[in-house]
Amino acid sequence: MSQWMSRFGKPAIRALGGALIAGTLLWSLATAGQAADIPRGKHGDATAEYQLERLQKLAPYSDFTKSPTGFDPVVWAAFVPEDNKLTPERVELGRKLYFDTRLSRDGTVSCATCHDVTRGFTDQRPVSEGIGGQLGKRNAPTTLNAALLQTQFWDGRSPDLDHQARQPILNPVEMGMPDEAAALKAIRDIPEYQVSFKKAYGRELNYEDLGRAIGAFERTLIFVDSPFRKFLDGDSAAISPQARAGFELFNGKGRCMTCHPMNPSNPLGTDNRFHNIGVSARHQDFEGLAKKALKAMAEDASEQKLDELAVGTDLSELGRFMVSRNRADIGSFRTPQILNIGITGPYMHDGSLATLWDVIDHYNKGGEANPFLDGGIEPLALTEEEIDQLVAFLFTLTDVRFAEENQREFERQQAAAKKQRPVRNDELAKRKTLPFEQRVAGAKNKDK
Numbered sequence: 001m002s003q004w005m006s007r008f009g010k011p012a013i014r015a016l017g018g019a020l021i022a023g024t025l026l027w028s029l030a031t032a033g034q035a036a037d038i039p040r041g042k043h044g045d046a047t048a049e050y051q052l053e054r055l056q057k058l059a060p061y062s063d064f065t066k067s068p069t070g071f072d073p074v075v076w077a078a079f080v081p082e083d084n085k086l087t088p089e090r091v092e093l094g095r096k097l098y099f100d101t102r103l104s105r106d107g108t109v110s111c112a113t114c115h116d117v118t119r120g121f122t123d124q125r126p127v128s129e130g131i132g133g134q135l136g137k138r139n140a141p142t143t144l145n146a147a148l149l150q151t152q153f154w155d156g157r158s159p160d161l162d163h164q165a166r167q168p169i170l171n172p173v174e175m176g177m178p179d180e181a182a183a184l185k186a187i188r189d190i191p192e193y194q195v196s197f198k199k200a201y202g203r204e205l206n207y208e209d210l211g212r213a214i215g216a217f218e219r220t221l222i223f224v225d226s227p228f229r230k231f232l233d234g235d236s237a238a239i240s241p242q243a244r245a246g247f248e249l250f251n252g253k254g255r256c257m258t259c260h261p262m263n264p265s266n267p268l269g270t271d272n273r274f275h276n277i278g279v280s281a282r283h284q285d286f287e288g289l290a291k292k293a294l295k296a297m298a299e300d301a302s303e304q305k306l307d308e309l310a311v312g313t314d315l316s317e318l319g320r321f322m323v324s325r326n327r328a329d330i331g332s333f334r335t336p337q338i339l340n341i342g343i344t345g346p347y348m349h350d351g352s353l354a355t356l357w358d359v360i361d362h363y364n365k366g367g368e369a370n371p372f373l374d375g376g377i378e379p380l381a382l383t384e385e386e387i388d389q390l391v392a393f394l395f396t397l398t399d400v401r402f403a404e405e406n407q408r409e410f411e412r413q414q415a416a417a418k419k420q421r422p423v424r425n426d427e428l429a430k431r432k433t434l435p436f437e438q439r440v441a442g443a444k445n446k447d448k
């Protein structure tokens with residue numbers, strides 16, 4: 001039990017009237033996929049104090065004279081910008097900023113609200129909640145290992161972490177600062193920051209360095225030490241026979257590795273490219289949206305506007321098209337990393353799939369038919385046993401430091417999947433009906 005539990009939890013539960021109720025209460029909180037005994041704030045995120053304590057126990061990368069364990073120094077150097085070498089001062093400043101709600105307009109939201117240490121460095125919600133309880137249109141990816149991605153955001157509209165960190169602060173549905181000056185004003189008069197910025201970058205506080213510091217902190221969040229990695233390194237008993245069968249399916253019948261390559265030189269499991277796998281096709285009129293997007297972007301072509309449209313409007317569903325304006329990119333999103341996937345649900349750019357069983361059901365039926373669907377997506381005819389094997393494999397990709405959370409989430413998802421498999425479609429998976437036939441048959445057969 002945490003400190004909080006002994007301080008507030010027990011008396012509160014006693015007041016509710018006894019062990020039975022306490023059991024029910026803890027159980028119902030636990031079914032939300034998150035530990036019940038964590039002190040939480042307004043947006044469901046753990047308090048900053050609690051998150052920082054947990055972060056320390058996780059022991060992120062901290063000896064900057066060496067590359068992180070398992071990384072070749074030359075490879076690692078490619079992920080660190082020339083103008084932002086890692087130093088303890090920069091990382092410490094970035095950590096402060098990451099947890100500081102003063103960077104949001106109403107003082108309730110920080111990066112850690114949506115990229116919460118206790119929730120797999122995401123928020124474990126379908127879409128994120130920002131200032132004033134506003135909901136965005138996209139699912140928050142994890143900041144774990146984001147340093148290793150070639151582009152940032154689902155549509156890759158940001159080139160790196162230092163640049164990425166400057167966007168959410170100004171986004172109206174996330175942290176909502178009207179402009180850079182307002183963001184700086186919120187922290188400029190805090191003596192501690194004046195000193196830390198000087199120490200970290202040798203100059204006065206400014207918006208670019210703010211982004212750099214947060215980026216530096218995020219580069220310490222390297223969590224690639226999974227049971228699967230031990231397996232790849234030669235310890236064949238590190239994962240179960242069921243998960244090993246899953247890995248074979250991943251590389252074979254499931255064809256997952258064509259977009260999610262998983263090997264020692266590519267630990268993340270992403271090709272860093274953009275594909276339409278038929279997630280956003282569920283309810284979209286792509287042509288209409290594309291017209292609207294081009295018009296909106298002709299009126300205002302700024303980076304900030306693009307961020308606003310992508311996160312806060314229906315145009316979100318166009319994905320990479322909003323960046324490239326290439327029709328072939330309509331509805332396509334960057335292949336996400338699949339490390340730590342067990343603890344970062346719900347899944348997909350819109351958070352529309354609740355469990356990893358749902359994810360495999362989606363692929364098994366060949367995605368949602370649409371004119372822009374990637375050629376690599378087609379019905380897979382996986383059996384129930386094979387689906388379980390693939391899921392077992394995916395749960396071996398979580399860093400061992402999150403083993404407990406991973407196990408808890410596995411059990412929660414398994415129970416949920418036993419009750420409900422909303423996107424399962426055996427007819428399509430086994431090719432008894434073909435996707436285009438179902439499309440032609442019209443809405444009455446859709447989603448069956």
Ligand code: HEC
Nearest residue numbers: 111114128129130138139140141146152153154165168174
């Ligand atoms: C209100 C919730 C919210 C807040 C606050 C927030 N984010 Fe995010 N974050 C998201 C969402 C949603 C996305 C995906 C948006 C997209 O792809 O268009 C995202 C994407 C990211 C990514 C890209 C990861 C990837 O896989 O591409 C990084 C890195 C990130 N956020 C870091 C931060 C940092 C640093 C801050 C604070 C300055 C922050 N976020 C504040 C919700 C939030």
Ligand code: HEC
Nearest residue numbers: 254255256259275279333334335336347348349363374376
């Ligand atoms: C054609 C490329 C492609 C193939 C093949 C593919 N994926 Fe994906 N995967 C993607 C893309 C792109 C996304 C994000 C799509 C979106 O959000 O609209 C994704 C999302 C996911 C996610 C959710 C990640 C998250 O953080 O939300 C998981 C898990 C996943 N894929 C596993 C698999 C498995 C298992 C297979 C094989 C059965 C597979 N993928 C096959 C490209 C692919």
